[in-house]
Amino acid sequence: MTDISDPWVRAKTALALLAVDPVGLGGLWLRARSGPVRDVWVAGLAAMDLPQRRLHPEIGDEALFGGLDLVATLQAGSPVVTAGLFAAPAVFVLAMAERCGGGLAARLGRVLDAPVHCLVALDEGAEADETLPGGLQDRLALFVDLNGVAWSDTDGLGLDLEAMTVARGRLAAVTVSGEVVETLTRVADRLGIASLRAPLLALAVARASAALAGRDAVAKDDVRLAVELVLAHRAVQVPSDEEQEPPLPEPEDDTPQDETLRPDDAMTIPDDLLVEAARTALPADLLAALAAGAASRAA
Structure with a gap:
């Protein structure tokens, strides 16, 4: 069994699982300051079978959902509509996720509720109250904290791309x-x-x-x-230990003891x-x- 008590092993394991089923898992909440350790992990997102799209906390609805392109419309003499980032399945990488406002969080939450996209939230919060909005935390299966992980604690990602492809199938x-x-x-x-x-x-x-x-x-x-x-x-x-549930009574069973479980x-x-x-x-x-x-x- 994989021992994820080591933060870097946990990070690698979470990334591999996310690559197998990004949409089913919803995404991952990564709490880490910007630096080489985080950069190595983020580079591993290339192992996923969905294109990456970068988001920032101030991104607008037109970029997300698309809309009328005024310049192109005037040039063409007829309405020209541009597609937004949400138009095609993707892995959305949200930088500075701790600054994500309620409006963007609600829009991302609505999109994640349709099993099409995946979100990786890069949370750089330094204080406990600087964090990813709760509605997004609830929708992302995985959590990784790389704060405190030094470069010397890492050993690369070692992702088995072939195994991930087989696992998806x-x-x-x-x-x-x-x-x-x-x-x-x-x-x-x-x-x-x-x-x-x-x-x-x-x-x-x-x-x-x-x-x-x-x-x-x-x-x-x-x-x-x-x-x-x-x-x-x-x-x-x-x-606590005192609150542990007592074992359930064993049901009466006439099955012979040597019968296969x-x-x-x-x-x-x-x-x-x-x-x-x-x-x-x-x-x-x-x-x-x-x-x-x-x-x-x-x-």
Whole structure:
């Protein structure tokens, strides 16, 4: 299983998954100051099978949606309409995403709700309140924080372009059991995540992970990776050890002990292990903030 405790490994893994299913994942929120480390990661977007389009916080509706070209219209003597950036499927790279206003965020959110485009938000915020609007955070499956990652901590991206191409072809055939869907929904609930998009995006990441690993069905490792990459940073609470749910009673079963387990049985992962995986993936400052919030509520 991929260990994403190292921030650069997490960044590489997230990029590979995004390249497999950019539209299904919605996009990625990258928090990092401008510099060589971020530049290396952004250069890896070339591995995706969609063209890139650059956006900035002050971009206008005419550039996004198109409109009447006045100069060309006067020259031609008849209306000439130009196509906007949203006219064709693309990976939109939003620079200075922390400065994105409510109007642009709403327009991007509406576009992302139609499964055509993908957004990579480059968040350079230095303070906690300088960040990507919440509506966009909710729509982007992945989150990567490269602040604090030095150039010496990187080792290139090492993207396997052939494997990504094969994975894109396999993705539609990857199956998901009902147990996986229920597990991701329960874990999201235990982490205090109210948005229904979160477990759906986690499911999309699990499927992309399975496709990239050459599997025809989502496995335990894919579920754990989805929890770490999609649910962990969305957590608004982390259950304490005292709050862990008791194990469910084992149902009575007359099946002989040596009978082969069904696929769903082999897939079962205790929720507590996934919650702990999310806890481990949380940045130290966020984990401390959640713990402090829980303590204040208990007081």
